[in-house]
Amino acid sequence: MKNYSICFISFFFLFFFMLLNFFLVIYFIMKNMVFFLEWEIISFNSMNIVMTILLDWMSLLFMMFVSLISSSVIYYSKSYMKSELNLSRFIYLVLMFVFSMMLLIISPNMISILLGWDGLGLVSYCLVIYYQNIKSYNAGMLTALSNRIGDVMILMLISWMMNYGSWNYIFYMDFMSNEFSMSIIGILVILAAMTKSAQIPFSSWLPAAMAAPTPVSALVHSSTLVTAGVYLLIRFNKMLIDLYMLKFLLLLSGLTMMMAGICANYEFDLKKIIALSTLSQLGLMMSILSMGFYDLAFFHLLTHAMFKALLFMCAGVIIHMMNNNQDIRMMGGLSVYIPITSLCMNISNLALCGIPFLAGFYSKDMILEVISMSNLNMLIFFFYYFSTGLTMFYTIRLLMYLMINDFNLLSVYNLYDEDYFMLKSMMILLMMSLFSGSILSWMIFSYPYMIYLPIFLKMMVIYVSIMGFIFGYLISNMGIYSLNKFFFTYNLSYFFLEMWFMSNLSTYGLNYFFLNFSYKLFKNIDMGWMEYYSGQGVFKIMKDNSIIYYIYQMNNFKIYLFSFMLWILLILMMMMI
Template sequence: MSSATLMISSVLCLTLSLYLIVTDQSFFIEWAVLEFNSLSLDITIFSDWMSSMFLSTVTFISSIVVIYSESYMTHDKDRVRFLLLVLAFVLSMVVLIVSANIFSLLLGWDGLGLVSYCLVIFYQSGKSSSAGMITALSNRIGDVCLIIAIALYSSMGTFNFFSWVGGSQMSGNQILTMTFIMMAATTKSAQIPFSAWLPAAMAAPTPVSALVHSSTLVTAGVYLLIRFSPMLSELHSNYYLLLVSSLTMFMAGLSANFENDLKKVIALSTLSQLGLMMFSISMGLEVLAFFHLITHALFKALLFLSAGLIIHTLGNTQDIRAMGGITKAIPLTSALMNMASLSLCGFPFLAGFYSKDLIIEMNLMNSDNFFITGILMLATAFTASYSMRLSFISMNNSFMSNSAASVAESDKLMIIPMFWMGAVSVMSGSMIAWALSPLTSNIILPTEYKMATLVIITVSAIVGYTLAQDRALKGSLSKWLNSTMWFLPALTGKALPKALEVYGKSYIKLQDQGWTEKLSSQGMYEQFSQVSKVGQQAQYNSIKTFMLMFLISVFPAVWMMT
């Protein structure tokens, strides 16, 4: 019932999105909850073609994941709790998408963080607990930045996005507000230096990974910056976003070439594509960033679902070196996974080609920064190389598991959703490109620039095949450095908590149990104790005490008389 409801909602939202594109309209519903002096607190629902299309994508992928989970989680005793958490996760994302009010957006934003923590620790192991804590603490930094932005936003009299009137000069308060919003978005979308939590979140069940890493949690920061893109274009520090996104997609693509965990390879590819979306936003191409967000959500969900079936049939094996030769045993799953990988690479006429190629060509046409363009091309090359390496190692090598007898595509509840997801992920690129054609610009490039992307992808596929043979960089320092994401997990997942623990103990010893305690509660307790002891002595009917009190009271009067 839940999957049917989500699928019907997806069709209705897609129809509404196409209608709003054709008619160039949007709907704005506002309900005033509280007014205090000049500040108005409203609940706002905003529906334009962008929010409706994103809502359609989220509900469609959610319906596929729910059907897929019925088989994948069939032996789990907590599958009802799992389904409720997934629906709560989708509901939080829906609240975030339709909110045109930064105050109500915080409800969906925090809901995503809370439910994602519950899903990451779903299996209740030590590894899941550590991954959930890294995920929660990293996202909490973004939550704090968003709360500070809300406090700064209150000076405008309303929390609505559209109350911000753009101009040639931004005030200091507006610059500070946009800086905190940009920090919140980069945290939620796992940009450097907050990238370590995204591969760690792979401790969640695979259907959750298909939902989280395609269209919900990690894309919330991208969607927030798309909404604030008119204000971001006036902020000079968007060069910071350009640099951070470039380094993120470069680091993630390079690390994925040396990773052996199947789910972490796909997670690093998600991180690389998030960097590409942030890159296009920083270049002022928010429509193309949204286009790539939609296409990436579809083929990345397909990639995770295919990987989930492979892991499921191989006895929960995630090491790609223990796979190999699975093409004959599960041909449809292998074909769908290869199709999603080719779409991720930007292979011509698949979904990723229409969005990714547009971003690259717009950068080649408009950018005069050779360093940034070079990083973009290298990140594109890395995408093709790790995708080909993944396919060659996991599918074309000899079978490395114990027995191939149990490897089969016998579960229709997992195959049919993957088939529908594959069909949509192939057709979505050309269909959305046709629908959004009035919103994109004409591209004029020399022939060598037009062919550069295709040449880079072809050469990188050959490099990926070479890496699949594991002859190059075996056991070297470079391989160790890149396979650990430039030590980000060690710094943010181990060193930073250890530093906070040492600092916390020092603070407790020097402050909470030291000067702070003496000057506050403990010191007041000691002073009041001394005063109460004197009062108790006065109540013990001692002649010495009465004589002392008599002298204290009589002496001032005698002194005044003399």
């Protein structure tokens, strides 16, 4: 009962905090207000340690979304983790995770950002290794070490900011943007954001982090860990706008978007497919951000958080029903057995695709139309539209495998749709996945974007979506029309399943020389010469000698007589000669 009471208290606290933030956001937007609060913790001689908090419509709105999703996730965890003996420990970890994110959101100061940033990295490690097995430990280590690169960048950024006498970057971001030190700071911020938001070449940790429990995945992939890098760049946007590094980021995020879309089509693990779709959407956010449209990136960040959290929750229910099996080839026909969960799954998947008038449509469509109006080269244009088509592709493939194909699990199964704790928490996010796009477009944009395009560009999104739909249908093993064996050459599949060998390159590729060298040292020195001349070698010599001494001591009289006789024989032989 104690565990359940912690669940309920956490849920109500976060839900009321979300309502408070909602009313504050409305008030702040109407009055166009910004609160900058300073609390001096300690003053010693001329040194001040000050805690600063920035409350504006952006931080309050993001906090509202984080607290809404985390309250739903905690309510959902009450049922999902009910067999867990230490449920209270899990809830405390999730709360620490959420509070670290909130500290990062409200901080205009690099020191407090570092606290939140490091808190996210540390607690995410604890959550990824929550199920204690070798796969979880490997995934946790990969996650922690990849994120440490970003932490080091933030530390270097703090040391560069010593030149200005204050870590409150918000004060001097506008009028010092052309200075050399500021460009260094900008590059460090971009590198830190790339590690946290898993852009190429740091992408391999994001699918690996799927070793965490599904409620954690819902939280991580929607509004907390992976969005921290995007949010940091949104806050630093004015300083970065003229930086050449942003063009480089545009290329890398476009590649990330495309790579994740292609990999998701080869994957058969349900949670990994959804993780790769998160990676694709992060690439979309980072790329539009690197073109200077920070408000569109923030808009897509919020709408994506809603349907992605719902998608993971539905996946969690399905995995539970399937006796903890995550392979989509073992599923099928679920819409007959679990209709409400299937409804939530389908709506969140369609919102991910950008189907009109769902949450994802408002942000994705606006981003693609702004791209079509921008002065871009053909490569970036191709990245955006090809990735949009791929999103439709893997989504329809997933829906075919889950909802329409024949049921492929064991002959004895127990599928039911009556877990009301899970369903209630999913219903909250279902409503938000339906309505949050239109509500946010009214709240965030005080005037509408003026978009003027020729008809073929206006319809381009629909064209690529229809193409993705057709290919997704044809690829998903639907009988005689399946192109699966012809379209996907399985020689290439390993290359795509391994994310362009990125996991090997970023982990094993980096440490292969050191591991190999240490193995040789261990074999030749520790287990070789060192063993012979110390440790085992000394022990062997002492043991052999002690055996000789022992034999001598035990046979002292015999040896004495024998030696006496030997000497007499020797003397007699000498006398005879």
